[in-house]
Amino acid sequence: MSTPSPLLARPGAVEGGGADAHVASHYGDPFREQRVLAEGQAVVDLSHRGVVTVAGPDRLSWLNTLSSQLLLGLRPGQSSETLLLTVQGRIEYSIHIVDDGTTAWLITEGGEAAPLAAWLERMKFMLRVEVTDATDEWAVLGATGALPELGTDVVVWEDPWPAVGVGGYAYSTVEAGSHPGRERPWFEYLVPRGALDTTVTRTGLALAGSSAAEALRIAAWRPRPGFETDEKTIPHELDLMRTAVHLAKGCYKGQETVARVHNLGHPPRRLTFLHLDGSQHTLPVAGSPVLSEGRTVGRVTSVGHHYEMGPIALAVLKRSVDASADLLVQDGDELYAAAQEVIVAPDAGQVVGRATGFLRAPR
Template structure:
């Protein structure tokens, strides 16, 4: 069990719920915290995240054989992300990856660290690797800029989103330079858990809650495991082909589905960004139905109140949902008007040799 954050004892701290339980959702002023975080003047306590380490001389070649990303030759300090898929190509585990030259660090959602470590243990066979769930010993701190005050003493993961990595492909409808994720650089610092308060104090920055981090994430169209994903999700649906999949690497479990959908088909669902009606004093709950012309076409996956844009959300819709239609989000008796901005193109897939449609190839 992950220990509760020491920052919950701070004045004004309100504990988050669900996947963000154990850390503060805010410290009394969510919008101010969000502005400070966006400006690089605050850090976020993410000590509820999970951390798994893989050590040994075969670690990178072994992880490379299991996952969707090309990890061979990953340089010390270089950041990436990878997916572990089922045979059907559905996302089973997702991890932020950084190697320090001796150990590969995998940052996950808090509830995923133990099952991921157990899964990796079963896949060791005779290889020279050691797997350990070190969540009890290491905590994560998030920020929107590099922090030289702590960078020399800890492992740092820099989010590759939304850059199109080597071997990746963009499924979104905007040019790479215009992607809203460009406005949200993101760094995660792995620090010894017993030094968490000391490290945060050394930055001299304010504390922001998880609500602030979530609002910036949603505005950046950044998928989060367990929120945008479910037991049926394939990477294409969330635009994760740009950062988490290498299309030209060797074989791995689920690779056949990844290649088949990319080259020959369409993903059945697509990620979309919603601007919600801000006239109400409530927000719809994740899981609320997205309705078009009286028909449910998807579900809301993440909801936030952005300090500039107001109420916003991410949703996963059926590919057949009209990309130009105004939508309604229905949460029980509450109804919210929603304007959609397409993230993953309705004609995503079948991209080889095809220059028409919504999609744009990487430059």
């Protein structure tokens, strides 16, 4: 969508920038918006996201052959996450998918809908599928709980994060029950774009800006396409093996790399969570280099100011970085002390022959 959201006309709305342009970053009170969103009492305008629909009787079997997740037998209303990879196993598209029984709904980052639809169109061959970029007709709302006023027939995607799905594998160091993502249930609702404003009013909930949603996402260690990913990213580096990859499904593009790194190798980089020094009262920008002993060892990918934890960030580091090392984030002349909290373990991967360890095997 290239036009601003109508919700920017709401009192106090301040438009976001970059990938979150055209929706409100906040409505005047970012920390309060975080609190009410975390409590399930707010809704977030995500109408800058892209929506692609795939209809036809072959839709799920077709998408299954193309992507990293097992989609055969996806029940109506069941949510999943899948990736389209390059031959080298690098992430090309990251997709939130839910099927309503006749149509598969694919939610993407805003700039990805048109190229994704075009890519899928080229892969149709003789199959009975119909691909549509539906971004102009449908908008996305985010929330941490149910929105009962929208009715029971609304299409809703429920984030599987951080559960380890069937065929998945956890690369993080924490037990599933103590993963911080457990504190952030997340739902994305598809609503008619023309009714976006009235739909939000009908929920009776407060509006929270994208910065509130981002802070909760970062605290949940949840990767976001275009933020934690770049042209070299493989799923292992971001702990996406738990929700977006099925290790026992049939062939798909990139599967050889996924299997080889998982079974015999290690991902070259690892996602980590950073607690930032807040004494400067500023935040480094995403993309800022992360330093260890004067050397650049990675980059900050997402930054937020959490209403309880203060300044936080996600960063992608070289696998070789000591997990206990003190780090610095450099933004121009400013240096921010950063304490690591390991997400993807330095020895993640190479599961063949692994007798013990903290990684979670497929169920």
